[in-house]
Amino acid sequence: MKQVAPGYTILKRYGRYKNACWVLENNGEAAVVEMPMYSAHEKPPHERLASYLRRRKLHLKYGIVTHGHVDHCKSLPEFRLHFPGTTFVTHRSMLEDRHFLSIMARNRHLPRQAWNEGSFRLFDEVYEGQLWTGTLGGEPIHLIYAPKHSYTDQLLLFRGAMITGDWYLGDLRDCNALVRPEHKVQAIDQAVDIVHRLRHHVHMLFSGHGDCLYYRVDFERMMQRSKVYH
Numbered sequence: 001m002k003q004v005a006p007g008y009t010i011l012k013r014y015g016r017y018k019n020a021c022w023v024l025e026n027n028g029e030a031a032v033v034e035m036p037m038y039s040a041h042e043k044p045p046h047e048r049l050a051s052y053l054r055r056r057k058l059h060l061k062y063g064i065v066t067h068g069h070v071d072h073c074k075s076l077p078e079f080r081l082h083f084p085g086t087t088f089v090t091h092r093s094m095l096e097d098r099h100f101l102s103i104m105a106r107n108r109h110l111p112r113q114a115w116n117e118g119s120f121r122l123f124d125e126v127y128e129g130q131l132w133t134g135t136l137g138g139e140p141i142h143l144i145y146a147p148k149h150s151y152t153d154q155l156l157l158f159r160g161a162m163i164t165g166d167w168y169l170g171d172l173r174d175c176n177a178l179v180r181p182e183h184k185v186q187a188i189d190q191a192v193d194i195v196h197r198l199r200h201h202v203h204m205l206f207s208g209h210g211d212c213l214y215y216r217v218d219f220e221r222m223m224q225r226s227k228v229y230h
């Protein structure tokens with residue numbers, strides 16, 4: 001377990017891709033960010049989360065994944081089944097993403113015919129536009145739809161930090177070429193614009209995997225750098 005910043009804890013980095021399972025918290029309320037793939041020898045992340053919440057007397061208000069790739073979302077159905085009182089939030093693009101849906105369809109914990117139909121839904125709140133806003137213990141928490149690494153990317157904004165999923169920061173390139181360069185540039189511009197409008201001072205940037213933790217960052221400069229191939 002690692003306390004990364006005020007209100008930001010990494011429970012553990014799971015599985016062979018070492019993706020983090022994050023807990024964000026404020027005034028008794030928490031959000032889980034990333035529901036990673038894990039190995040057979042690891043205690044399931046939802047169990048670790050449950051004991052963490054119990055010890056700290058936290059209510060799990062939100063469940064969020066930064067994008068629909070297997071290392072970030074594989075255990076989502078298990079979290080969904082174990083935390084029925086939690087609001088799972090995502091952007092519309094996630095429910096239209098065939099890659100994400102095929103990962104969910106292969107999960108042995110998932111009741112058949114899920115996919116946000118019938119009685120079992122993967123998500124409670126699905127936003128359509130660029131921005132979703134909630135609150136954790138009175139503090140705003142935002143999701144910004146901004147496709148760069150994938151067409152399901154959402155940046156998370158809370159208490160001066162941003163979780164950037166698998167964005168390759170400081171460069172237009174990413175570890176794949178799923179998103180067209182012009183869409184990446186547009187997503188970066190829109191994200192910067194939204195952060196300005198929210199008057200949120202972002203000074204920390206954390207990768208979803210928890211391996212890149214940037215403190216005292218010039219957010220604007222980092223975003224401008226991310227619009228160019230270096």
Ligand SMILES: [Zn+2]
Pocket residue numbers: 017019069071072166209
């Ligand atoms: Zn990843």
